[in-house]
Amino acid sequence: MTVLDPARSGQFRTAAQHASRRVPIAQRDELASHVLDAMRGQHYESAAAVAVLDGDRLVGLVTIERLLAAQPTAPISLLMDANPPVVASSTVQEQAAWKAVHHNEPTLAVIDEGRFAGLVPATALLEVLLTEHNEDLVRLGGFLRSASPAQMTTVEPVLRRLWHRLPWLGVGLVGALLAAGIVGNFEADLAEHVLIAFFVPGVVYLADAIGTQTEALVIRGLSLGIGVRRIVGREIATGALLGLILGGVSLLLVGSIWRDWHVALAVALSLLAAASIATVIALVLPWGISKLGKDPAFGSGPLATVTQDLLTVMIYLITASALVV
Template sequence: MAEQDELDIVAEPTHDEDNRLNSDFVTAVVDAVADGDVEGARALVSPLHPADIADLFELAPGDRRKAIASALHGMIDGEVLAEMNDWVRDELMEALGPQEVADIATLLDTDDAVAIIEDMDADDQREVLRALAPDDRAAIEEALGYPEESAGRLMQRDLIAVPEHLSVGDVLDYLRHNEDLTTDFWEIYVVDPSHRPIGTCKLSWILRTPRSVAIADVMAREQTLIPVDMDQEEVALRFQKYALISAAVIDSAGRLVGMITVDDVVHIIQEEAGEDILRLSGAGDGDINEPILQTIRTRLQWLVVNLGTAVLAASVVGLFEATISRLVMLAVLMPIVSGMGGNAGTQTMAVSVRALALNELTSSNAKRMIWREFRIAVTNGCVLGLMIGIAVATVYGNRDLGMVICAAMIINNMTAGLAGILVPIGLDKAGADPAVSSAVFVTTLTDVMGFFSFLGLATWWGVQA
């Protein structure tokens, strides 16, 4: 109890109310390293959890991270690197020698070791692989041979697999008498002579079953198998759908080659969700630790595309220059139509992209979903159109102008609703990522249709001041 109280006293001032390292603590560590007080810095950091040490590097100024890494030599182990931001980790890898990286990778599960090594330069990667033990090197090289963001990269090869002819007692003896087995597992995989998984057995079942019972009588034959080349986003969806804790990974021949656990999937869900949100805005990775030049390049690409779409929308306005010069108030009102259409399209697009990502929107319900969004768009368009139409007619004393903007609002909301769902579906069918390019198409359509419908109707109707 006294030890726990001491730990609480040490830990309390290091964290804020959100359980993140507070600025005073980070400053204290940075200052200690800058003053050459290595022992003081190590004393401050030693009580921290590996995830907190990873946070320390992310919160510290970029130009101080290598100095902190040198001061904390030996304290930056695999668990710390596995929790660290990718950009920060890559930066620190440069401060560690190949043998140090190899020593850390040896202590990690294969998936975490691959995450550390895969982003290194080719030359550094080869040096680290040469420094590994043959078995570890073979496992990591095999993982690196799979596509990025696939189950093969994500899986860990340290698992427990037993033949189906064993009894529960045999399995327990096997687990107790083999010290080189992995210590982190929740299920035991039962395999046939060809090493194909035929069932799984939870540890709780084994512990509660008499030793004489055959493992084949305890195992569950229904299991979710993950192909080694499956995209990690689809892996996450299967874990979510079937409430999995772990799942077997199989190769093209159906043989067991690894397993994926839920702790890895949690990171994927967070990563993929944030990735899709940032792609919708064209912000790239959106990582605050990403190099500035790379961030500028990524954002500028999409801003140039948006500039092109803005020119296209402006050219539509130019077609009605005579009408605008005759009725200047059109120039004041037309951004309302295009802006509201853009907002409506963004709402529908966000829902559609999410539904596609979660496999909630498929070919079996696409027509129903399109009809649903169309009805929503028409209803919202009518409500907004009546509101702005009445307001314009009242303020400007021009009933024709009020009717025109009402009709334009309805038309553009219908366009926005259809574009917001049809564009993501079309891009998905074409094999493109809807999260990346939907926004450009939807925004362009709503801007062009907003200007064209409002100014076109005003011209056709012959609205006068």
């Protein structure tokens, strides 16, 4: 397993941290009315569902709604969902919340090495989903990680807005100067063939757009506990194919519009290369940063974009100067 296995990296809160044992518990042969009687006077953290145990092993869940609707003499084993949504105690919190939603259950059972470890209440599941949502937008949007939830950001005063945004823009400014330095290395080629300069913004934009799509998938995947390894093959193939399609179309269009097939070929080849590389960066940067012990979130959004832009500019100018001059 890599460090990116979210359940094992320290950066992700797990289902166990939200599980409560202050929930109703019953044995499988108890009757519905007995279980309901026994619940009275108890102080539960969540009474949304009754955990049915056999020793310390979970055998099913009964929602409070189903328990109330049942015949008083019905045994709990006939009422319970014998295949309830269950997660391991190490499951990443958002993955756990996702599982509950897809079972249409307001609660989730947590199992630790086969033993019942508690139920995650609906309030905890709701908070997890809201927090993760805010975090993802903060990441992709290029805000300082300490930014308050986006709801706050939406109405916060101008000076705090500046504070949350300037750090990443500062990184962007350094990137912009580096890009100028890269272009400067090809000054002579550009002076001779100005046409090369025409396609710098477009090639950079397209490589960026492909990288952003991959980032959105990686961020979503990481939150849900889907490791980069599971998507890396398909993503790289998709990136290369997108580069091939966009490169092919732009070869024909640039060539026939601007009547310079050398520059057209340079645009096409660099789109192919840049699209493939943008995908790899969007996949690898979060991974590399987590290897350094930092939050992989820093590898998405602005940092990935700056890195991609610099590489794309370099690839395009190297290709163009090789083909044209």
